[in-house]
Amino acid sequence: MDHEVVIIGAGLAGLSCARTLAAAGIDVVVVEKSDGVGGRVRTDSVDGYRLDRGFQILLTAYPELDRWFDLDALDFRRFRAGANVWTGSRFARVGDPLRRPSDLVSTLLAPIGSFADKLRILQLVASVRRGKARSLLSRPEMTTMKRLERGGFSPIMIDRFFRPLFAGIQLDPDLEVSSRRFEMIMRMLAVGDTGVPAFGMGTLSDTLATPLPNGSVQLNRAVLGIDSGRVSFADGGSTTARVVVVATDGPTASALTSVSDPGSRSVAALWFAADESPLAGPVLALDGAASGPVKNFAVMTEVSPAYAPIGRHLAVAAVPGAPARSSELETESRSQLRSWFGPVVDRWDLLRIDRIEHAQPNQEPPFSPKKPVRIDANLFVCGDHRDTASIQGALYSGRRTAEAVLAQFANAT
Ligand SMILES: Cc1cc2nc3c(=O)[nH]c(=O)nc-3n(C[C@H](O)[C@H](O)[C@H](O)COP(=O)(O)OP(=O)(O)OC[C@H]3O[C@@H](n4cnc5c(N)ncnc54)[C@H](O)[C@@H]3O)c2cc1C
Known part of the structure; x- marks a missing residue:
């Protein structure tokens, strides 16, 4: 056996998985097909x-x-909370007056919906702030569009505000994604800020990878297949491990393992x-x-x-x-x-x-997070497709998979 654990993919999920395992003293190697760490965050x-x-x-x-x-x-x-919304002839400022009182008047006057629509936003925010964040992921589910219609929002409010906002955040211009994801994002926007590290989003990935032991990340190593703990590379080589963790994007994970392609x-x-x-x-x-x-x-x-x-x-x-x-x-x-x-x-x-x-x-209904990460005793899978389609989902998925591997190792001794 060459290693205790081989992780395929150095995106945020693979890196958080590797960090958790390395911190527990496990001999772990991350193999990555591209020329750098971070996957989609570079x-x-x-x-x-x-x-x-x-x-x-x-x-x-x-x-x-x-x-x-x-x-x-x-x-x-x-970023400043809220957004500048192009209304066809000018930008209207839609802010969060609770955080920036100077945005109150422009927000009330913005031609993005009626006064009642703006009150409904307050109701929506109050609703998604209620209880623990994870409880939102088990609420009754529907598409984002249905959730907005049930919330009483007018078509103009949906088209001028929610549609472009969620086209950006969830890449969902048709508002088809699960209302569970929508409500979770609304909560995150309501309670926190949005922004970037000063030197770019890739700083996140570099920061996550830096504490890993020297030599534990191998770049330019594309995996072709996995067979009972043996990982084969496109360069003709192979390596063996007690456990292999597939931390690729969902479509690649479905080609390498039995999990289904999320779309x-x-x-x-x-x-x-x-x-x-x-x-x-x-x-x-x-x-x-x-x-x-x-x-x-x-x-x-x-x-x-x-x-x-x-x-x-x-x-x-x-x-x-x-x-x-x-x-x-x-x-x-x-x-x-x-x-x-x-x-x-x-x-x-x-x-x-x-x-x-x-x-x-794709996380349209039916969507349930925390999908299984253990395929069999030698094979685990993590990534945003197992949890939520986000940086949060990738980081959490990597850690929870590492914890599942550690639990299996502990049970075996
Ligand atoms: C344009 C864009 C905008 C986004 N906007 C946001 C946002 O604003 N906020 C937010 O929270 N999230 C956003 N996301 C989503 C977020 O970036 C992802 O959910 C997250 O980075 C996924 O991480 P991951 O580790 O699961 O997968 P990935 O980052 O895809 O990592 C998988 C890794 O596996 C490697 N790999 C694949 N196949 C092989 C193979 N055969 N052999 C070896 N290695 C392989 C890949 O090269 C990659 O490094 C956005 C994503 C994109 C692309």
Whole structure:
């Protein structure tokens, strides 16, 4: 036996699994097919800009964060609560007046729904804040759309606010994802902040990997198959372990093991460099007018100036779904953003388009988290597809799988 545990995949789930096992004194190796750690959470340096792999944000209310990160050490930078909603002719500021009283008047006047809709938001927030967070995941379930309709929200409120917001967070423009996930995200937004580490989302992955023993992460090692504790690599080699943990994305896990493919939610991100910022402050802009393919837009340098060289700005536009060809995507997105910000958009340089086919597992009803992680005595599986489709879900899934492996080892002795 070469190792006690081999983990396949160095995303957040694989890394939190490895950290938990290593802390318990287990000989663990992580094998990763790509050239770096982090999986879907990585940041690339491109001409002095920091480009995350797709537009991602961290929600500080995720319960698992305290266990792994010190937000001050990450130099965590926050978005302003709420959003600037494009209503067809102008942006309307929709904030959280409880946190930022100066947003009260603009929020009440914003043409995103009736006064009753805005009161219903308060009711919704009160409802999702009730009880323990995990109790939300066992509430009666329906699609997000049904939940909003049952909550009495008007079509205009749904289309102008919830649809673009959840197109960004859950890559769910059609509001098909489980109401359990929707309610959980609403709670996280209500009780915490959103933001990014100053030097990019990839800092999370690097921070998680750094304390692992030297040599315990092997990069550029794609796994082809697993057979009773033997892992075979694309380079022709193999290794053996008492337990193998598959910490890949859901579709790959279903190819390597007997778990079912969760399905995929895809997204594209367009990264633009600009001389001047088109938004004032660290705000999230939402398309509340169905004005084009871009549903969410932000200027990352308004949140953290380290995302671009001094004197430059970095903006990101997120397009959920399976978008058209890159040239059409750029043309349509620029045309939409020109209607928001004017002809200055034509002077922005397109740095990169990220297309992420499997950005999140699909979590439509019926959705129950905490899916089994033990397949048999030698084979376990973890990742966001076993828990919730999020950074929280990946971190938690890795840890809970490691704890299941440790329990099995303890029972065997
Ligand atoms: C664009 C985008 C936006 C998102 N927005 C947010 C957000 O705002 N907030 C939030 O909480 N979550 C967000 N998410 C979701 C979150 O990033 C993921 O849920 C989480 O990172 C999943 O981690 P994971 O470890 O389960 O899987 P992954 O990150 O996919 O890690 C799996 C790893 O396995 C490796 N691997 C795959 N196949 C093999 C093989 N055959 N051999 C060896 N290694 C292999 C992969 O290279 C990868 O490193 C977003 C995701 C994307 C892509």
